[in-house]
Amino acid sequence: MSSHSRVVAEIQRMKRPRSRRRRLAGSFRLQVMLLVGVLLAGMLLAQGAYLNHRKGEIISDQIGQRALAVALSVASIPELIAAFDDPDPSATIQPIAERIRRETGARYVVVGNTEGLRYSHPLPERLGKPMVGGDNDRALLHGESYVSEATGSLGDAMRGKTPVLDAEGNIIGIVSVGFMLDRVAMDVVEHTSLGWWLVALMIVFGFAGAYGLSRHLKRVILGLEPYEIARLAMEKEAILQSIHEGILAVNREGQITLVNQQARRFLGLPPVHAVVGQPIQDIVPNSRLLEVMERGEHQFDQDMWLGDHPVVVNRVPIHHEGEIEGAVATFRSRREIVELSNALNAASRDVDMLRAQAHEFSNKLYTISGMLQLGRIEDAIALIHQESARQQAQMTFLMKHVGDPVVSGTLLGKLTRARELGVQLEIDEQSSLIEPLTVTGQEVLMTVIGNLLDNACHAALQSDRRNEEGPRVRLFFTDLGEQLLIEVEDNGPGVPPEHVEAIFKEGFSTKPGKHHGIGLALVSRLCRENGGAITLEESELGGACFIAVLDRSLCRSPSTGSGPAAATGHDSVMK
Numbered sequence: 001m002s003s004h005s006r007v008v009a010e011i012q013r014m015k016r017p018r019s020r021r022r023r024l025a026g027s028f029r030l031q032v033m034l035l036v037g038v039l040l041a042g043m044l045l046a047q048g049a050y051l052n053h054r055k056g057e058i059i060s061d062q063i064g065q066r067a068l069a070v071a072l073s074v075a076s077i078p079e080l081i082a083a084f085d086d087p088d089p090s091a092t093i094q095p096i097a098e099r100i101r102r103e104t105g106a107r108y109v110v111v112g113n114t115e116g117l118r119y120s121h122p123l124p125e126r127l128g129k130p131m132v133g134g135d136n137d138r139a140l141l142h143g144e145s146y147v148s149e150a151t152g153s154l155g156d157a158m159r160g161k162t163p164v165l166d167a168e169g170n171i172i173g174i175v176s177v178g179f180m181l182d183r184v185a186m187d188v189v190e191h192t193s194l195g196w197w198l199v200a201l202m203i204v205f206g207f208a209g210a211y212g213l214s215r216h217l218k219r220v221i222l223g224l225e226p227y228e229i230a231r232l233a234m235e236k237e238a239i240l241q242s243i244h245e246g247i248l249a250v251n252r253e254g255q256i257t258l259v260n261q262q263a264r265r266f267l268g269l270p271p272v273h274a275v276v277g278q279p280i281q282d283i284v285p286n287s288r289l290l291e292v293m294e295r296g297e298h299q300f301d302q303d304m305w306l307g308d309h310p311v312v313v314n315r316v317p318i319h320h321e322g323e324i325e326g327a328v329a330t331f332r333s334r335r336e337i338v339e340l341s342n343a344l345n346a347a348s349r350d351v352d353m354l355r356a357q358a359h360e361f362s363n364k365l366y367t368i369s370g371m372l373q374l375g376r377i378e379d380a381i382a383l384i385h386q387e388s389a390r391q392q393a394q395m396t397f398l399m400k401h402v403g404d405p406v407v408s409g410t411l412l413g414k415l416t417r418a419r420e421l422g423v424q425l426e427i428d429e430q431s432s433l434i435e436p437l438t439v440t441g442q443e444v445l446m447t448v449i450g451n452l453l454d455n456a457c458h459a460a461l462q463s464d465r466r467n468e469e470g471p472r473v474r475l476f477f478t479d480l481g482e483q484l485l486i487e488v489e490d491n492g493p494g495v496p497p498e499h500v501e502a503i504f505k506e507g508f509s510t511k512p513g514k515h516h517g518i519g520l521a522l523v524s525r526l527c528r529e530n531g532g533a534i535t536l537e538e539s540e541l542g543g544a545c546f547i548a549v550l551d552r553s554l555c556r557s558p559s560t561g562s563g564p565a566a567a568t569g570h571d572s573v574m575k
Helices: 003-014 018-075 078-083 089-104 181-220 226-242 261-267 289-295 334-373 377-401 405-421 439-461 519-529
Strands: 108-113 146-152 155-165 171-180 246-251 256-259 299-306 309-320 323-333 424-427 472-478 483-490 533-538 544-551
Touching (some): 018 078, 018 146, 018 155, 018 181, 078 155, 089 108, 155 181, 246 261, 246 289, 261 323, 289 323, 334 377, 377 405, 405 439, 439 472, 439 483, 439 519, 439 544, 519 533, 519 544
Parallel strands (some): 424 472
Antiparallel strands (some): 108 171, 146 155, 155 171, 246 256, 309 323, 472 483, 483 544, 533 544
């Protein structure tokens, strides 16, 4: 059975019993049909209403222009113009106006003088009476020809008005031609009814199409109900976002189709909506997913860098019906493994310090016990005073020059560990770290100083100079300047020139065996993240000298040149 068939079978298993499913399916089809049909009907009705409204406006405008055209033609009749000088103008003007009214179908053709007194009217008894409507001023006073809507003696009408001019161009009267608004409305309804019938027919066809579409959608989604699809989508999203591995998927065009929260955290990507749909080469240039699609090969447990993250990657092409439709990559950050290793190393260092101190004190106790058994009490007492003085000197120095207890404990443990290894560890007496550190500052300095001292002790033990003066390591630190400064130098063989560029890269190490190449890379990263850097120079002791610089924000009270050590007069740089 193919994967597609298995998916379909699983979906069928999840569906409800047949009878209830049919009811729900019918409901879903009805919902889709009603939704699409109502939307389509609403759009058609809105469009039809707008078009019919525009058509009504056009018809009304045409009737108004028709009324104005009739008025202009009446006002230009020479016989009518000459009649204004007759003793009885109505005798000539009334027959002319009535003849034109009957020919044009207008409700009335009224001709009046400059006083607005009628010389023509469909009702002869209204001759000689003032014109009604109050819309004659534009024609009589300003000589304009226009269309207006007003209520006259016969009712609401759309009028075309124009002045009557004599041979010299003087206004001697006015012509008003009117069509009743109720007749205009009837004409609009008559001309727009066909449009509404067409809209109704289109709505019927729209509902039929919506029904067919709902049936097709139901088949495409394999008969699933919307809530079932939503549940599957939520389950998929929850699984993708909860797994610890990062997931990145692309389609056949190389565009990102899926990225989960873990992948975004690993790679420092923007929100999902800004990533999905973008070319994979623009977001993660070295993902190699395009290569997987091209070759169709699976890649498992591959070490690589994605952005600035070292990761372990699995890449698999996506097949559908024998063709590659995309590819998906899953990856975990190696940095988590490194951080776990660092935590274990820190714990190991603590254990080593305790073990070294216990071993050293045990040896001293055995020595004192042997002296007492031999009766050499004075020698035993002298040894006790000697060790007590040395320990007291160390404690006094650390209490005076180091204001942070975590750093003091780290240094004390490293001194003990160095003595156990046979390395002469010197702390420059001009060193000072008076300001207490933040929690982050404690972790950073403990890691930086611990790794640098461990590497320096290892290097000093590898040098041939130990035959002359023994393995030596020198430490200097200060917070008296604008930054925190840490210098660690040794009399080891130094760093070969060909390794200078790679010494701070993760995984690179000159030490034999596995699980090396982490310490200096970690120190370098911590320095960069905390506003500083680490450099390599040649030591005065003959070996390597590592100089680490950190920002003073790691101190709780970052102030320059403050504290008791500022008054000692010591230089801030080891000579």
